[in-house]
Each structure stands twice: as structure tokens, then as C-alpha cells.
Amino acid sequence: MFGPLTVKPKNSKGDKTGSWRTLVRPNYLHQNCIACRMCVMICPEGCVSGKEKNAFSVDYTFCKGCGLCAEICPKKDIAMVSEDSKDQKQA
Amino acid sequence: MENSPLFKSGHTACAGCGQAIAARLVIEAAGANTIVANNTGCLEVFSTKYPETAWGVPWIHSLFENSAAVASGIEAALKYLGKKDAVNVIAQGGDGSSADIGLQALSGMLERGHDILYVCYDNEAYMNTGVQRSGLTPFDTNTTTSPIGSLSSGNVRPKKPMPEICAAHGIPYVATASAGFPQDLIRKVKKAIAIKGPKYIQVHVPCPLGWRHESNKMLSVAKAAVETGLYPLFEYEYGALAARRQITPKPVEEYLKLQGRFKHLLNNPEETKKVQDIADNNIKKYNLKLETQAPGA
Amino acid sequence: MKEFLEGSHAIAEVIKSCQPGVVSAYPITPQTHIVEDLAQMVSNGELKSQFVNVESEHSAASVVLGGSAAGVRVYTATSSQGLFYMQEVLFNIAGMRLPVVMTCANRAVSAPINIWNDQQDSISLRDSGWFQLYAENNQEAVDFHLIAYRLGEDKRVMLPVMVCMDGFILTHGMETVDIPEQEKVNKFLPAYKPLYKLDPENPISLGLLADPDYYMETRFVIQETMREAIGYLSGISKEFSDVFGRDYKDMLVEEYRLKDADKVIVAMGSVCGTIKEVVDEQRAKGKKVGLLRIISYRPFPYARIYEALKNIPKVAVLDKAVSLGAYAPVAADVKSLFFGKKKSPKVISSFVGGLGGRDITTETIHEVFRRLNAKEANFDFVDLKPELLKEEYGE
Numbered sequence: 098m099f100g101p102l103t104v105k106p107k108n109s110k111g112d113k114t115g116s117w118r119t120l121v122r123p124n125y126l127h128q129n130c131i132a133c134r135m136c137v138m139i140c141p142e143g144c145v146s147g148k149e150k151n152a153f154s155v156d157y158t159f160c161k162g163c164g165l166c167a168e169i170c171p172k173k174d175i176a177m178v179s180e181d182s183k184d185q186k187q188a
Numbered sequence: 189m190e191n192s193p194l195f196k197s198g199h200t201a202c203a204g205c206g207q208a209i210a211a212r213l214v215i216e217a218a219g220a221n222t223i224v225a226n227n228t229g230c231l232e233v234f235s236t237k238y239p240e241t242a243w244g245v246p247w248i249h250s251l252f253e254n255s256a257a258v259a260s261g262i263e264a265a266l267k268y269l270g271k272k273d274a275v276n277v278i279a280q281g282g283d284g285s286s287a288d289i290g291l292q293a294l295s296g297m298l299e300r301g302h303d304i305l306y307v308c309y310d311n312e313a314y315m316n317t318g319v320q321r322s323g324l325t326p327f328d329t330n331t332t333t334s335p336i337g338s339l340s341s342g343n344v345r346p347k348k349p350m351p352e353i354c355a356a357h358g359i360p361y362v363a364t365a366s367a368g369f370p371q372d373l374i375r376k377v378k379k380a381i382a383i384k385g386p387k388y389i390q391v392h393v394p395c396p397l398g399w400r401h402e403s404n405k406m407l408s409v410a411k412a413a414v415e416t417g418l419y420p421l422f423e424y425e426y427g428a429l430a431a432r433r434q435i436t437p438k439p440v441e442e443y444l445k446l447q448g449r450f451k452h453l454l455n456n457p458e459e460t461k462k463v464q465d466i467a468d469n470n471i472k473k474y475n476l477k478l479e480t481q482a483p484g485a
Numbered sequence: 486m487k488e489f490l491e492g493s494h495a496i497a498e499v500i501k502s503c504q505p506g507v508v509s510a511y512p513i514t515p516q517t518h519i520v521e522d523l524a525q526m527v528s529n530g531e532l533k534s535q536f537v538n539v540e541s542e543h544s545a546a547s548v549v550l551g552g553s554a555a556g557v558r559v560y561t562a563t564s565s566q567g568l569f570y571m572q573e574v575l576f577n578i579a580g581m582r583l584p585v586v587m588t589c590a591n592r593a594v595s596a597p598i599n600i601w602n603d604q605q606d607s608i609s610l611r612d613s614g615w616f617q618l619y620a621e622n623n624q625e626a627v628d629f630h631l632i633a634y635r636l637g638e639d640k641r642v643m644l645p646v647m648v649c650m651d652g653f654i655l656t657h658g659m660e661t662v663d664i665p666e667q668e669k670v671n672k673f674l675p676a677y678k679p680l681y682k683l684d685p686e687n688p689i690s691l692g693l694l695a696d697p698d699y700y701m702e703t704r705f706v707i708q709e710t711m712r713e714a715i716g717y718l719s720g721i722s723k724e725f726s727d728v729f730g731r732d733y734k735d736m737l738v739e740e741y742r743l744k745d746a747d748k749v750i751v752a753m754g755s756v757c758g759t760i761k762e763v764v765d766e767q768r769a770k771g772k773k774v775g776l777l778r779i780i781s782y783r784p785f786p787y788a789r790i791y792e793a794l795k796n797i798p799k800v801a802v803l804d805k806a807v808s809l810g811a812y813a814p815v816a817a818d819v820k821s822l823f824f825g826k827k828k829s830p831k832v833i834s835s836f837v838g839g840l841g842g843r844d845i846t847t848e849t850i851h852e853v854f855r856r857l858n859a860k861e862a863n864f865d866f867v868d869l870k871p872e873l874l875k876e877e878y879g880e
Binding site: 220221222225233236238243244248249253256257263266267268275292299300 | 506507509533534535537538539540541543544547548549550551552553554555556557559573574577581683684685688689690691692693694695696699
């Protein structure tokens with residue numbers, strides 16, 4: 098008889114940590130992006146994706162709003178905006 | 189959605205956790221053919237709460253202090269099965285589990301010559317249990333077990349020289365890295381993985397909660413540690429210093445002022461001088477100072 | 486093939502035939518001869534194992550944990566302080582359901598330091614989730630290792646097994662032992678096929694954090710598996726008997742001249758050889774005495790012991806360990822199983838002997854039987870030296 102013992106990666110979708118955001122979220126402006134991928138690299142959640150210029154997006158299901166992508170972006174093309182802001186969320 | 193298959197979203201690290209970034213970069217650099225043995229600590233707790241796991245590679249956690257020994261057993265089994273050449277083995281843990289309670293197991297692993305990369309995620313205190321002082325807590329740090337008071341300005345001892353302790357085993361590769369320099373970290377992990385034998389990488393990973401800085405300041409804090417000389421980035425090969433990242437040293441205040449754990453030092457020139465001495469010693473010891481200044485500097 | 490050899494060497498021979506992929510150990514008396522022999526076999530190329538020389542027992546247990554999790558058969562051995570230093574890893578191995586097999590060369594624990602035999606070390610780990618099988622002689626010690634791997638690796642079980650053999654008395658004792666032939670071992674013990682392992686082809690996470698929503702079940706399933714394994718042991722024992730011709734019945738207990746007995750000693754391990762000698766001697770004089778030898782201490786075969794002892798008027802449990810401040814461990818288990826039962830011995834006396842290598846002689850056993858005529862004893866120490874109890878400090 099076996100109880101809780103092992104977990105396969107595919108069985109796990111993880112906690113929906115996006116609900117942790119209370120103040121700010123990143124808004125990807127898609128104006129001056131050079132596709133350097135620094136935002137992808139620095140995200141502690143691994144929830145930023147994209148390949149082409151001005152086409153990177155963040156998965157708000159998991160984004161905790163730490164702001165590191167906005168900090169590292171060399172083109173200042175990511176803005177931290179208030180959770181209450183009407184700026185369009187990137188899907 | 190392009191999501192890292194080796195270290196996935198949905199883990200429960202604090203926002204802006206330096207260790208979460210470093211752990212993801214390490215496993216992505218090592219690749220899918222890797223087995224990870226993890227010590228108890230923040231990383232283990234936030235990445236593998238049953239029934240969920242952030243790990244896309246085979247991953248095992250046994251105890252606080254034994255990942256180096258568990259990894260040794262895994263590596264021995266892979267050798268027995270004739271699979272060692274195809275699979276990387278990583279053992280990893282925090283600064284407490286690597287430099288304090290797990291030092292014996294780590295030393296044994298290094299001395300026996302196992303083909304394993306050990307990664308120490310150095311956030312400079314026991315964060316998982318609430319910011320208690322470890323052997324890698326810096327001098328004059330305010331932690332819950334080295335609190336400042338009328339008789340104390342924090343942790344009384346400097347960091348244990350773990351990279352040198354590891355390098356003294358004569359192993360092929362020892363490096364320090366930083367979550368503030370992600371490309372450098374990736375390069376060092378790839379280099380280490382390609383070398384046969386025991387390797388040790390110690391990554392400086394700011395902890396917004398324990399160091400008391402805003403989550404989006406993780407990068408600037410990590411960079412300032414390197415740029416002041418308080419966390420020098422270097423590589424040892426077979427016990428000899430082989431490379432270091434040179435800097436135009438900034439005064440240590442530039443690093444200390446960013447963090448609540450050093451707040452008590454800001455109007456204390458006497459204590460700040462002691463921290464500056466540590467940075468100056470590092471700069472001298474590792475020859476960190478850029479010899480030719482950048483134009484206009 | 487029958488050979489006259491030291492117990493430790495016999496164990497090394499049988500472990501060689503089990504072909505573990507990873508062997509790891511740290512030296513401690515009286516376990517050392519076993520692992521020295523294994524190291525030599527690896528050095529000679531007779532045994533194709535990875536022999537990992539570690540810096541502590543904690544790491545020895547951790548190395549075999551890692552090896553087992555990576556999917557290979559593993560082996561370690563230790564004693565006394567070494568077993569205690571392994572303790573947290575041993576609980577961990579059981580919790581991760583890894584079929585590690587180890588030999589415990591039973592030895593007293595410090596302080597004061599003492600390298601000689603009693604069973605305090607393994608008995609203190611009775612709650613760890615490891616099976617514990619106690620051997621009476623070196624043939625059993627050899628055979629129980631084969632049974633240990635079969636039991637632990639059984640897909641219904643997947644738990645670690647500790648074979649306990651009395652230090653020096655067995656490990657360093659010379660006996661004639663039938664060393665199982667490789668062909669027969671292969672027949673009885675197929676290659677290990679893990680149910681789960683660390684493998685990049687099919688990644689799993691193992692050793693996760695289980696919060697209050699999940700932890701209880703991890704303990705319940707081990708408890709249930711141990712209970713069920715009481716039944717599996719007799720099947721494995723039957724197969725063992727078919728291949729090797731030595732019959733350990735249900736592998737739970739041995740009943741020695743219990744029929745019509747009115748006085749019975751309950752004990753474990755090599756002391757049972759001495760007890761059998763006394764039983765034979767007293768039986769020859771017409772005295773109705775017997776021995777119930779416990780082989781499987783964990784799981785504890787409650788029902789089987791109940792059946793064996795329910796009609797015996799007087800029972801003495803002879804422990805080679807103590808639970809300081811409470812009833813002796815085996816005695817407590819035996820006494821507890823009769824609570825509320827319709828049939829029960831009138832007397833269950835508890836004796837403690839042989840601690841730290843104090844010889845349990847035939848005279849000791851006669852004395853235990855004699856004391857069964859007196860009122861019920863609770864943890865009475867036998868063979869004590871009263872003159873050593875007089876040391877005083879202070880005014």
C-alpha cells in the first residue's frame with residue numbers, strides 16, 4: 098500500500114501564485130523591445146515568454162508582481178502599473 | 189505559453205526571490221539529463237509541496253544536510269548502471285545546509301571525487317526558519333540570532349571561506365556567482381557540467397524578506413555586493429585562482445544602504461569601516477580592481 | 486557449499502551473491518569485518534559493486550538511500566553509535582519506501598562506551614519503519630539477508646529491512662555455514678526492478694513536503710504494509726525452503742519444545758542457542774520448559790505470539806535491551822498483546838540481561854526459570870554485581 102510518495106511533473110500545474118499580487122503588475126509596452134530576453138531570464142517564476150521583438154508576455158496566473166523584469170529591461174519597455182490601473186493586461 | 193519545462197511556474201517562493209531565479213537558471217543550464225538532490229530549505233519547501241512539483245527533472249529531497257551524500261549514491265548507482273556519462277548529477281542546498289550542517293557530507297563528496305556539481309545558494313542566513321545566522325552570514329548582519337543590541341552590532345564573524353575550503357580539496361572547479369549576473373551564472377554552470385569530477389558553485393542570492401529590501405531591488409542589491417568587493421566573483425581550477433570579475437570598487441555603503449539588515453551601520457562609521465576593510469581585503473586578495481579605468485570614470 | 490568460517494565473512498559472501506550495485510559503509514566495531522570483506526571482493530573484481538567509502542554513517546545511509554532511489558540494489562552495515570548516527574536517514578529511507586537492506590551487528594550504546602553485544606541499538610530504532618529480523622546463528626544470519634532482499638523489494642512491500650545479528654557472538658564467531666550457491670540465489674532473488682526511480686527518461690520528484698493534509702496517510706500505509714507483510718513472510722519463507730532446503734516456517738517466531746510447557750522464555754537472537762541447551766537439559770529431567778524465539782521483531786507478530794503463549798502458565802521475557810524508565814521493550818510488547826484477551830499466561834515476568842556483553846550463561850537461564858516460581862518480575866536485571874552499585878557522590 099502506497100500513499101503520498103512521488104509526483105510527476107506533468108501532474109502538477111502548481112499554485113496560482115498570481116493571486117499574490119496586491120499592488121502592481123508588469124505592463125509590457127511593446128514599443129522599444131529588442132528581444133534581448135533579459136525579462137525571461139530574470140523572472141523568478143519563469144512565467145515570461147516570447148521570441149520576437151515587442152511580442153513578450155507574462156502569465157498573470159503566476160506573476161507575483163516582483164518587478165524584476167521591469168528593473169532589468171534595458172529599454173524601459175516594461176512598466177509596473179497599479180493592479181487597479183486600466184492599462185490593458187497582456188494575455 | 190512558453191514555460192520552462194525544467195523549473196516551472198507555480199512554486200511558492202517569495203516575490204523577487206533570488207534563489208528561485210538562480211535555481212531555475214542552474215537547471216536550465218544543466219539541461220534535462222540531470223538528476224537533482226536537494227537539501228531541506230526554502231528551495232525544497234517552495235518547489236515541492238505535495239502533490240505539486242516545480243521540477244521537470246528527476247529530483248529528490250532527503251534531509252537537511254545530506255544532499256551531497258545522496259547525490260554520491262545516485263552517481264555511484266549511475267556508474268554501476270553504466271549511465272553516468274549520459275546523466276548529470278547536481279546536489280544543492282542553501283548556505284546553512286552547505287556550509288554548516290552539511291559541510292561534512294559535502295567535504296566527503298568532494299574528497300571522493302564524485303562527478304557531481306554542488307550548488308550552494310547563499311542567501312546568508314537560515315531563511316526557511318526565519319532569518320537565523322549561519323556560517324555564511326556576513327560580518328555585522330542583523331539576524332534573529334545575531335540581533336543588534338547595546339552590546340552588539342550584529343553577527344560577530346565574517347563569512348566562512350567556503351569557496352576556498354572547497355578549492356582546498358583540489359577539485360577541478362570552484363566558482364562564485366550571483367543572481368545579479370545571470371549570464372555569468374549560466375556560463376559557469378555549463379562550464380562546470382562539462383568538467384568531470386566534483387565541482388562547487390556558490391551563488392549569491394538576495395532574499396528580499398531576510399535582507400529587507402523591496403522585491404524589485406533584488407538585482408541592484410546583488411550587483412552592489414559584487415561591485416563593492418563584498419561578494420567577489422571568481423573561479424578556482426584545481427585549487428588555484430583562475431579568473432575573477434574585475435570591478436571599479438564602490439564604497440560598501442552603496443551596498444549596505446539598500447538593505448534593512450545593515451540599517452544599523454549607516455550612521456556608524458566605525459563599524460562601516462570594518463565592513464569596508466573586508467571589501468578591501470577581497471579586492472586585494474582576488475585582485476579585483478580594474479587596472480585601466482573606463483574613460484570618464 | 487558448507488564452509489567453516491567467521492560470521493562476518495559469511496555475510497559478505499551472501500551479500501556478494503545478492504549483487505548489490507552500491508555498497509557504502511563506515512567502520513565501526515563489530516561490523517567492520519563484513520565491509521572489509523566486501524571491499525576486498527570489489528577490489529578483486531569478484532563483486533561488481535560501487536563501494537563508496539564515506540566519512541560517516543550518516544553519509545553511508547544517505548549514499549545507499551541515493552543509490553536505491555536511482556534504482557539499484559544497495560547494502561550497508563553498522564552497529565551501535567553508527568546506527569544511531571544513521572537514525573534520521575533510516576526513518577527517511579522507510580518514509581521514501583526504499584528497499585535498502587542493512588546488517589546491524591548488535592552492540593551496546595554509549596555512555597559508557599562499550600563495544601560488546603546487546604540489542605539496545607536496533608531495538609531503539611523499532612519505530613523507524615524498518616523490518617527487523619533477528620538471527621540466532623550464522624546460518625540464519627546468512628539466509629535472512631536473502632529473505633530480506635526478497636521481502637523489501639516485494640512490490641507489495643517496498644520497505645527497508647534490517648538483519649540483526651549479535652555482535653562478536655555471531656559476527657566474529659566461527660561456525661559451519663552453508664553459503665548459498667549463486668545459481669540458487671538467482672532463482673530465489675531475481676534482479677531488482679524498482680517501482681519508481683530517479684530517471685531522466687521519466688522524471689519524478691521524491692521526498693516532497695507533506696503538510697497536515699497528506700502526512701498521516703504516509704504513516705498509515707507503512708503501518709498497513711507492515712501488518713500485511715506478516716502474511717507475506719511465510720510465502721517467501723516457503724519459497725526459500727523450496728530452493729535452499731532450510732525451513733524457517735512463517736519467519737515470525739520459532740516454537741521450541743512449547744508443547745505442554747508450563748514455563749517458557751521469550752527471547753531474540755543468539756542467546757536462544759543457550760536457552761535451547763538449558764531447555765533440553767531441563768526437559769531431560771522431566772521439567773516442562775520451552776522457548777519462544779521471536780524472529781520478526783518489526784512487524785511484531787502479535788497474533789502468532791498469542792497463539793503460541795496463550796496456554797502457557799508462566800512466561801519470562803528476556804530482553805537484551807532496556808527502555809530506561811519503562812518496561813523492557815520486548816516484554817512490554819508481549820505483555821500488551823494479552824491485555825483483554827480471554828486466554829493468557831498467569832505470569833509474564835520481565836528480565837533484562839546481557840547488557841554490554843555481560844555473558845548470559847546456562848546458569849543465567851536456569852536462574853530465570855527459577856525466578857519464574859516467584860512473584861511476577863518487572864525488568865529484573867539478571868547477573869547484576871551488587872558490589873558495583875555502591876559508588877556515591879557528594880556528602
